[in-house]
Amino acid sequence: MEDKIWLSSPHMGGNELKYIHEAFDTNWVAPLGPNVNGFEEDLAQYLQEEVKVVALSAGTAALHLALIQCGVGYGDEVICQSMTFSASANPIVYQGAFPVFVDSEPETWNICPFALEEAIKDRIAKGKVPKAIIAVHLYGMPFKVDEISGIAAKYNIPLIEDAAEALGSTYKGKACGTFGRMGVLSFNGNKIITTSGGGALVCHNQHEKDTAVFLSTQARDQAPHYQHSHIGYNYRMSNIAAGIGRGQMEVLPERVIQRRKAHDFYRELFHDIEGVKVFSEPTSDYYSNHWLSAIILNPNRSQVTPEDLRLALLESNIESRPLWKPMHLQPIFSGASYYGGKVAQELFENGLCLPSGSNLTENELHRIAQVIHRVFKKQYHLETKTN
Known part of the structure; x- marks a missing residue:
């Protein structure tokens, strides 16, 4: 039997070990450190927009934090592209909210603008204004950004951009992951670059980034003891995983x-x-x-x-x-x-x-x-x- 040909296997560039060794040599092995900061900066520069990036443990974690920052809570409804991996929908349920699924259109295989507006109108008629829209760039193909963004703006519903599969893709020359209220990236082992496991949240201002960092590090209040006024999560990327990411960014x-x-x-x-x-x-x-x-x-x-x-x-x-x-x-x-x-x-x-x-x-x-x-x-x- 010949060797296995995988669907999409990790592909190292060679310099990943340099950053990992630096983390070990300086004892930065926690979910913070120079590689985390550097990886976030590398991603922001690559996206070529005025964005702030938060490196996290998974793309799912990024989507969860995006829903929280959009105010999604118990009993709310979130519109989600049906043609996607389950990680796009699961965080809606984490928040006690209900997913409302929308069909694709045949050109990009992504969320259909006509079905999306139909869904919004019907949910509003039923007394439920959707709290967010999750649109996915499936297999790296950008969704119909102008149409979907226009509908989201028309009804004043935040658009969360699931670009987990689309790092390196663009629409009209602008990077996927930068169009929505927030964007989500993934660095799972099968993605175009990997940190072994990991993801990132793309924000548009420092306050959103600071909030995401706070929530992803167990929401610890400013106090000499451990004090918590909010529910937090253990979602931050480690400095070692971020070192892999820094090496991968060189070959993206x-x-x-x-x-x-x-x-x-x-x-x-x-x-x-x-x-x-x-x-x-x-x-x-x-x-x-x-x-x-x-x-x-x-x-x-x-x-x-x-x-x-x-x-x-x-x-x-x-x-x-x-x-x-x-x-x-x-x-x-x-x-x-x-x-x-x-x-x-x-x-x-x-x-x-x-x-x-x-x-x-x-x-x-x-x-x-x-x-x-x-x-x-x-x-x-x-x-x-x-x-």
Whole structure:
């Protein structure tokens, strides 16, 4: 059996150990220190906006703190994109609030502006003004920022931008993660850069950052003893993990280029294959980091199903994965309100994520291409026999 080809594995740049050794040499191993400060500064400079960044233990933690700062509490409602990973929705429940899920649109696979406004109007008519909107840049693809931001502003509802998968992506030249009231980043092991596990909250002023730091360090009051007037959380990133992040930031621009090359590889690979569409930017306004390259197989034009292809790749020790199962179809959220049609459901049923790591070798790409050609060659022969 040949070596495993992973969907999206960590890719070290080489200088991570330098920052880790500095943390050990200076005994900065706590959730504070020069690497934490430096990592936050590196991220703020990369985003190229007047933002303040808070390094945290996970993107989920960042989203939770964003909801708190937006005033979300028990019994409130928060609108959330249904086509996403569960971490986008779970923190709503942490706050005792209720998620209201909204369908996707087919161009970016992200939250649909029409279904979003329908949801807002209906919740208001029912006496529930949503306290926040969570929109996701799925697989690194920016959502329809102008439309979604305009609707949020029209109804004066704070927009929380889940850019966990979109570091390095831009919309009209502006970095994803900087459009909303707050932005969320993730550095999980499978993301475009990693701190092993970690995330960050992107704020727009010092007060928001100070509040996030306070809440993420157990909300300890200014006193010589341990005194607490608020519920706090143990969410701060360690100085060692931040050291990994500092090394990863040095190679982030290169990682974006490499992920986009993987996407281009799949576009070329599927160019002449009937019934397959590679997920790509709808216009030049969108620039995706293509964290994960994904395809849709048209059930009316392809005899190959996503599961056929997934199993064929698995047989060759190559990892692939179905698209996110929409939140409104998850058992835990079966009672939640939902607005829209079946775009997200059909994407889930007909889509597949393919190996997209920035460390894919030419040999690995060749192996992937061989399996794909073999699977679709069978389809061609079946079509020939039928005709």
